[in-house]
Amino acid sequence: MALNRKQIEEIRAIIKSGQVLTEESDRYSYSFDASFGTYLPDAVVQTKSVEELVALVKLANRELIPLYPRGQSTSLSGGPLPVQGGIVLDLSVMNHILEIDEEDLVAVVSPGVLTAAIHKAAEEKGLLYPPDPSSSHVSTIGGNLAENSGGPRGLKYGVTKDYVIGLEVITPEGELIRTGGRTVKNVTGYDLTKLIVGSEGTLGIITKAILRLLPKPPASETVMITFDSLVDAGRAISRILSSGILPAKMELMDQASIVAVENYEPSNLPIDAEAIILMELDGHPVAIKDEVEKVAALCEAVGARNVRIPKNAVEKADIWRARKLVSPAIVRIKPTKISEDATVPRSKIPDMCARLQEIRKKYNIHLVVFGHAGDGNLHPNIIADKRDKEEMQRVEQAVAEIFTAALELGGTLSGEHGIGTMKAPFMEMELGAVGLDMMKRIKQVWDPNNIMNPGKIFPEPGQKLELT
Amino acid sequence: MALNRKQIEEIRAIIKSGQVLTEESDRYSYSFDASFGTYLPDAVVQTKSVEELVALVKLANRELIPLYPRGQSTSLSGGPLPVQGGIVLDLSVMNHILEIDEEDLVAVVSPGVLTAAIHKAAEEKGLLYPPDPSSSHVSTIGGNLAENSGGPRGLKYGVTKDYVIGLEVITPEGELIRTGGRTVKNVTGYDLTKLIVGSEGTLGIITKAILRLLPKPPASETVMITFDSLVDAGRAISRILSSGILPAKMELMDQASIVAVENYEPSNLPIDAEAIILMELDGHPVAIKDEVEKVAALCEAVGARNVRIPKNAVEKADIWRARKLVSPAIVRIKPTKISEDATVPRSKIPDMCARLQEIRKKYNIHLVVFGHAGDGNLHPNIIADKRDKEEMQRVEQAVAEIFTAALELGGTLSGEHGIGTMKAPFMEMELGAVGLDMMKRIKQVWDPNNIMNPGKIFPEPGQKLELT
Numbered sequence: 059m060a061l062n063r064k065q066i067e068e069i070r071a072i073i074k075s076g077q078v079l080t081e082e083s084d085r086y087s088y089s090f091d092a093s094f095g096t097y098l099p100d101a102v103v104q105t106k107s108v109e110e111l112v113a114l115v116k117l118a119n120r121e122l123i124p125l126y127p128r129g130q131s132t133s134l135s136g137g138p139l140p141v142q143g144g145i146v147l148d149l150s151v152m153n154h155i156l157e158i159d160e161e162d163l164v165a166v167v168s169p170g171v172l173t174a175a176i177h178k179a180a181e182e183k184g185l186l187y188p189p190d191p192s193s194s195h196v197s198t199i200g201g202n203l204a205e206n207s208g209g210p211r212g213l214k215y216g217v218t219k220d221y222v223i224g225l226e227v228i229t230p231e232g233e234l235i236r237t238g239g240r241t242v243k244n245v246t247g248y249d250l251t252k253l254i255v256g257s258e259g260t261l262g263i264i265t266k267a268i269l270r271l272l273p274k275p276p277a278s279e280t281v282m283i284t285f286d287s288l289v290d291a292g293r294a295i296s297r298i299l300s301s302g303i304l305p306a307k308m309e310l311m312d313q314a315s316i317v318a319v320e321n322y323e324p325s326n327l328p329i330d331a332e333a334i335i336l337m338e339l340d341g342h343p344v345a346i347k348d349e350v351e352k353v354a355a356l357c358e359a360v361g362a363r364n365v366r367i368p369k370n371a372v373e374k375a376d377i378w379r380a381r382k383l384v385s386p387a388i389v390r391i392k393p394t395k396i397s398e399d400a401t402v403p404r405s406k407i408p409d410m411c412a413r414l415q416e417i418r419k420k421y422n423i424h425l426v427v428f429g430h431a432g433d434g435n436l437h438p439n440i441i442a443d444k445r446d447k448e449e450m451q452r453v454e455q456a457v458a459e460i461f462t463a464a465l466e467l468g469g470t471l472s473g474e475h476g477i478g479t480m481k482a483p484f485m486e487m488e489l490g491a492v493g494l495d496m497m498k499r500i501k502q503v504w505d506p507n508n509i510m511n512p513g514k515i516f517p518e519p520g521q522k523l524e525l526t
Numbered sequence: 527m528a529l530n531r532k533q534i535e536e537i538r539a540i541i542k543s544g545q546v547l548t549e550e551s552d553r554y555s556y557s558f559d560a561s562f563g564t565y566l567p568d569a570v571v572q573t574k575s576v577e578e579l580v581a582l583v584k585l586a587n588r589e590l591i592p593l594y595p596r597g598q599s600t601s602l603s604g605g606p607l608p609v610q611g612g613i614v615l616d617l618s619v620m621n622h623i624l625e626i627d628e629e630d631l632v633a634v635v636s637p638g639v640l641t642a643a644i645h646k647a648a649e650e651k652g653l654l655y656p657p658d659p660s661s662s663h664v665s666t667i668g669g670n671l672a673e674n675s676g677g678p679r680g681l682k683y684g685v686t687k688d689y690v691i692g693l694e695v696i697t698p699e700g701e702l703i704r705t706g707g708r709t710v711k712n713v714t715g716y717d718l719t720k721l722i723v724g725s726e727g728t729l730g731i732i733t734k735a736i737l738r739l740l741p742k743p744p745a746s747e748t749v750m751i752t753f754d755s756l757v758d759a760g761r762a763i764s765r766i767l768s769s770g771i772l773p774a775k776m777e778l779m780d781q782a783s784i785v786a787v788e789n790y791e792p793s794n795l796p797i798d799a800e801a802i803i804l805m806e807l808d809g810h811p812v813a814i815k816d817e818v819e820k821v822a823a824l825c826e827a828v829g830a831r832n833v834r835i836p837k838n839a840v841e842k843a844d845i846w847r848a849r850k851l852v853s854p855a856i857v858r859i860k861p862t863k864i865s866e867d868a869t870v871p872r873s874k875i876p877d878m879c880a881r882l883q884e885i886r887k888k889y890n891i892h893l894v895v896f897g898h899a900g901d902g903n904l905h906p907n908i909i910a911d912k913r914d915k916e917e918m919q920r921v922e923q924a925v926a927e928i929f930t931a932a933l934e935l936g937g938t939l940s941g942e943h944g945i946g947t948m949k950a951p952f953m954e955m956e957l958g959a960v961g962l963d964m965m966k967r968i969k970q971v972w973d974p975n976n977i978m979n980p981g982k983i984f985p986e987p988g989q990k991l992e993l994t
Contacts, residue, residue: 160768161873184770206713217711219720220688233960240871243685243903243941245674245724246949246956247983248965252687252720256713273770300628302652302741345810403708405629433710473711481714488714492701497716499971504964515715 060143061100065121069101069145072113076105076151088146091131091138093480094444094525099126099140104151106168108226108234108265111147115263115509116232118145124512127259129170129198134397135478137205137258141513147263149200155266158183162240164223165269169200173207176269185271188215191474192382203264206256208474210307210338213432215272217474219255224268227254230261230505240268253500258476259511261504278306278340279350280374283357284331284364288312291333292408293360295431298337299404301356303349307338308432312411315384315428322387325380331363335431336381381428385439388426394444396453396525400464401435401473413463414438421456423449435473450526457523461487482517528611529568533589537569537613540581544573544619556614559599559606561948562912562993567594567608572619574636576694576702576733579615583731583977584700586613592980595727597638597666602865603946605673605726609981615731617668623734626651630708632691633737637668641675644737653739656683659942660850671732674724676942678775678806681900683740685942687723692736695722698729698973708736721968726944727979729972746774746808747818748842751825752799752832756780759801760876761828763899766805767872769824771817775806776900780879783852783896790855793848799831803899804849852896853907859892862912864921864993868932869903869941881931882906889924891917903941918994925991929955950985 061069070078079085079102089098105111118125124144131138140146153170158179165176165187173187173194180187190209191197197207203225208217224238227250237250254261285291295308311319311334316327327334337353339346354365368374389395402410411427414436418425429437438460442453461471461484471481471488486494498516501508529537538546547553547570557566573579586593592612599606608614621638626647633644633655641655641662648655658677659665665675671693676685692706695718705718722729753759763776779787779802784795795802805821807814822833836842857863870878879895882904886893897905906928910921929939929952939949939956954962966984969976 159873161764162871163767164871206717208711208713212711216688219717220684229960229964235958235961235964237961239938240936241869241903241938241941242901243676243680243869243898244938245676245942245944246939247945247953247962248729248968249674249687249720249724250961250964252717256717261716273767273772276770296629299631299741302744304741342810342813342816344812348810401709401711403630403632405627430711435709435711468708470707470709470712471714473709474713476713477715485715490703492697493703493705493718494715496697496703496718496972500716500968503967503971 061123065123066101068117069103069114072117073103073105073110075107075110076103078103088128088140088148091133091136093134093136093478095136095139095479097140099146100143102146102148104148106152106154111263111265112228112232112234115228115230118509119231119507122507122509124509126511127200127204127263129201130196132193132197132201133205133476133478135472135476135480137476137478137514139479141479150198152265158185160185163271164240165271167199167267167269169198169203169264171199173197173199173202180271181274184274186274187221187269187271189218189221199267200264203255203267204259205476208430208435210309210430212430212435213308214304214306219252221270222251222255222267223270225251225254225264226266227262227264230510238268242270258478258514260501260514262510275340277343277346278338279346280368280377281337281339281350281353282366282377283335283362284328285333286331286363287361288333288411289408290361291335292411294335294357294362295407296405297356297360298353299432301352303352305337305432306340307336309336309381310428310431310436311336311381311384312427314426315388318387318391318426319380319383322390323383325376325383327380336377384428388439388441391424392441392443394442396440396442396457398438398457398460399435399473399475400438400460400469400471402464402467402469404434406467406469407431407434407436409467410436410463414460417456417459417463421452423452423456434469444526447526454523454525477515479514480523482515483521483523485515485517529591533591534569536585537571537582540585541571541573541578543575543578544571546571556596556608556616559601559604561602561604561946563604563607563947565608567614568611570614570616572616574620574622579731579733580696580700580702583696583698586977587699587975590975590977592977594979595668595672595731597669598664600661600665600669601673601944601946603940603944603948605944605946605982607947609947618666620733626653628653631739632708633739635667635735635737637666637671637732639667641665641667641670648739649742652742654742655689655737655739657686657689667735668732671723671735672727673944676898676903678777678898680898680903681776682772682774687720689738690719690723690735691738693719693722693732694734695730695732698978706736710738726946726982728969728982730978743808745811745814746806747814748836748845749805749818749821750834750845751803751830752796753801754799754831755829756801756879757876758829759803760879762803762825762830763875764873765824765828766821767900769820771820773805773900774808775804777804777849778896778899778904779804779849779852780895782894783856786855786859786894787848787851790858791851793844793851795848804845856894856907856909860909860911862910864908864910864925866906866925866928867903867941867943868906868928868937868939870932870935870937872902874935874937875899875902875904877935878904878931882928885924885927885931889920891920891924902937912994915994922991922993945983947982948991950983951989951991953983953985
């Protein structure tokens with residue numbers, strides 16, 4: 059569809075305090091995210107005004123204009139792509155509210171605030187906002203809310219949803235509602251807060267959120283453990299978790315990731331090791347000291363080659379920087395990266411590693427495995443070149459088989475990246491026809507004209523994964 | 527409505543492995559819960575078979591027979607009451623699955639398992655299922671799931687919903703679906719798990735649940751702090767929480783509760799004190815020791831009369847037994863207890879205490895205040911005699927004013943007891959017409975014939991609180 063002149067005039071009349079972008083050069087910047095495909099929107103709206111957005115949604119609902127809320131578009135699943143044309147709502151401009159309430163232990167934020175800014179503001183008051191997606195320095199909290207973002211700390215602290223206790227939302231029909239509130243306990247009716255968080259912008263526009271904060275743990279310690287065998291690393295993870303220790307983070311890097319990082323920027327990682335585990339323990343200093351000793355003993359008992367504790371803050375920072383380098387490092391190998399987040403029950407990590415090795419061989423693909431091993435949320439990344447159609451077809455088949463493997467092991471399509479356009483074709487495989495239908499019913503009754511982020515989550519008939 | 531003979535025959539034909547109770551003496555036991563009102567069901571069904579329940583729901587949906595899932599009926603809000611006749615599903619018999627998986631850190635349970643049995647099974651393997659409603663020794667996990675039960679540990683650990691990662695559910699049209707799974711991270715579509723938990727049996731019948739477990743903290747310590755002023759106690763709570771300490775439990779008892787307990791069963795509580803705070807700290811032994819010292823110093827700084835640390839396990843158990851005695855103790859004063867759970871942001875606890883004092887005077891009612899002060903979830907309990915109609919009218923007005931006060935202070939109608947029949951008349955006051963309508967839409971599209979626990983959560987036009 060395309061907006062007609064009258065509609066654009068109406069939109070301009072509504073968005074008095076902000077901007078309406080219609081030049082192709084402006085719209086182009088809003089046509090892609092960090093996944094696949096390019097879709098040009100008809101217009102882009104930027105405003106801080108909730109009232110203006112309410113009026114805009116009413117217009118869009120009346121005129122059947124698709125709306126796509128968007129933060130910084132770091133989505134790996136296609137969440138903000140304007141696949142059916144219409145208006146992109148650039149909510150990154152709505153970054154004017156960031157209040158930390160030390161007494162109620164909550165943060166009140168508008169959707170365009172960067173997640174890292176919330177981390178910083180909370181820490182300045184001795185508090186912690188735990189969810190830490192790897193993109194937190196560039197992604198907005200609005201995007202995190204839409205996708206229910208996770209991150210390394212998910213193991214101990216849970217994900218975005220676990221910290222959202224209240225929302226202000228514009229419904230698809232342009233009504234402003236408030237869900238939840240400033241209390242941690244609330245059982246007044248259905249939990250609309252947790253329904254909307256993770257609904258990928260398909261049920262409304264989040265204009266404000268109330269987030270629960272925790273006291274910041276007084277200390278933390280990092281441990282890096284080197285293994286000659288990936289299977290031993292998997293066993294170590296299992297042993298640690300069943301020993302009563304719950305690390306804040308427990309990250310795995312396989313040999314391919316280690317080598318990629320060392321080739322990209324030497325970081326003192328052991329390139330001859332099959333795997334390393336990076337762990338962060340937090341809490342009381344004495345408790346951590348005990349736990350580090352216990353972790354070392356457990357890892358050595360299952361055959362770890364080496365347990366390394368950084369001597370100072372610089373060494374500590376270096377270790378975590380090496381982990382963050384995996385993503386940029388692997389795209390040096392080939393330009394196209396397909397980052398998956400199929401997640402399995404913790405106990406199935408060794409099985410999933412074995413399945414991934416098989417898939418790598420079967421389709422002759424470049425597969426790198428790293429991620430949040432402690433909670434079963436591995437990130438198998440396929441490195442390819444999207445100009446090579448034959449290779450991309452093998453990649454498409456490999457991705458489908460990764461999903462099948464995760465589901466066969468009792469896991470899920472997506473641990474933290476969301477469904478978007480990328481995984482919609484696989485939804486029924488996980489949920490069954492009825493499970494998917496129960497979700498669709500909610501979408502239909504909340505958004506009868508299907509204007510809120512259409513084309514996401516729910517597959518079109520016959521839709522298939524297409525990376526080319 | 528009443529079931530006809532043909533319907534009862536059909537039900538008996540479906541429930542082959544279980545029982546169908548139709549004698550009035552049997553049905554009477556299912557006509558009440560721990561709230562108000564008596565409603566005789568037409569039949570009661572007991573079966574462990576999910577297949578039989580599926581067939582029964584299909585029949586009920588076709589014949590428009592109301593269904594009421596029920597556990598042990600400790601509900602304080604009317605959740606399981608068969609208010610429109612029909613069939614009570616006695617799920618307390620479905621208690622045959624209780625598996626603890628130490629590797630995945632999950633429990634798999636059927637709905638009739640007692641919550642205390644899950645606590646015990648987890649602890650035997652060094653694990654913790656944190657949610658601990660006061661009724662846990664008699665309530666089923668199915669009831670806890672339906673109502674999203676809280677409890678003292680909510681302060682540090684959250685509520686039931688925070689530990690549910692997967693469900694097996696029979697939809698109101700008799701389809702069996704599975705939501706979530708065994709992974710902690712899952713963002714595949716809408717979060718039906720968290721929508722169904724807390725929906726009070728109005729969206730389907732939970733037949734199995736997967737619960738997340740934590741490693742059991744290695745140690746815990748109890749502290750009892752005595753205050754000459756309730757306001758000082760409120761200030762102490764605030765200071766402790768903003769000092770970086772997050773106790774596992776932080777319970778308040780006002781003078782009326784203290785006196786009631788001492789009259790009921792002497793427990794060594796200071797009857798001349800205006801308030802006591804009971805606290806449990808858990809974690810690493812050294813960390814706890816530090817925290818206890820810090821708590822003592824903070825409380826003394828705001829004017830605490832006394833800080834007591836029990837010398838041994840017996841003294842510790844006695845303190846928590848005294849807290850549990852509040853409920854039975856206060857009904858000695860008068861036979862009818864109206865237990866509220868209006869919840870306010872933590873910082874508003876002193877304001878809420880003041881409002882409650884005003885309400886007590888204004889309506890000349892017997893009001894006792896205790897509860898989970900750390901998370902703003904006070905339990906104002908009104909003690910009355912339901913045979914005294916004049917008194918009960920004052921109580922009805924006082925209850926309505928308690929809700930108004932909680933909402934004016936930015937709180938919620940219900941922190942953990944649920945809406946049921948008791949609070950339905952007040953829903954719009956908190957949610958607004960549109961917020962309530964968005965909930966109703968989900969109910970209507972999931973349960974088009976309104977057979978699942980009708981008459982709960984959503985008020986009938988003109989419905990008012992009636993305690994007489």
